[in-house]
Amino acid sequence: MHLKITGFTLLAMLLGCNAAYAANPEAGKAASAQCVGCHGPKGISMAGTFPNLAGQKVEYLTAQLKAFRGKTRVAPVMNGMAAALKDEDIDNLAAYFASLKACE
Numbered sequence: 001m002h003l004k005i006t007g008f009t010l011l012a013m014l015l016g017c018n019a020a021y022a023a024n025p026e027a028g029k030a031a032s033a034q035c036v037g038c039h040g041p042k043g044i045s046m047a048g049t050f051p052n053l054a055g056q057k058v059e060y061l062t063a064q065l066k067a068f069r070g071k072t073r074v075a076p077v078m079n080g081m082a083a084a085l086k087d088e089d090i091d092n093l094a095a096y097f098a099s100l101k102a103c104e
């Protein structure tokens with residue numbers, strides 16, 4: 001009985017961190033290798049000129065990456081970084097960076 005409650009609690013915690021995302025944060029983590037040189041391995045940036053991404057909202061991250069890709073938000077480095085990202089990559093990257101603070 002006690003084990004069952006513990007298992008359920010763990011499951012609820014896992015779902016709590018992941019349920020909001022249809023995307024795959026694990027795939028996003030793999031894709032983030034190309035981002036961490038500036039934005040940091042835990043989404044806390046390496047320098048004052050780069051924004052932190054950890055714990056940022058999924059919707060915001062997704063919207064910014066699409067804006068960079070479509071060049072409606074102009075920032076040459078990020079326009080270049082986002083140019084080759086597919087919608088799925090953007091969803092996964094957003095899910096990964098959004099998950100960092102909430103789940104660690």
Ligand code: HEC
Nearest residue numbers: 034035037038039049050051061064065075077078081093
């Ligand atoms: C060479 C450094 C560099 C790399 C690599 C890089 N970024 Fe950025 N990123 C920046 C800079 C600089 C900005 C601020 C752009 C501006 O001035 O608007 C930024 C902004 C962003 C923002 C907007 C944050 C906000 O608060 O509005 C997101 C989201 C983002 N980057 C995601 C990524 C992702 C995902 C990757 C990997 C695919 C990546 N970046 C790779 C430098 C980088």
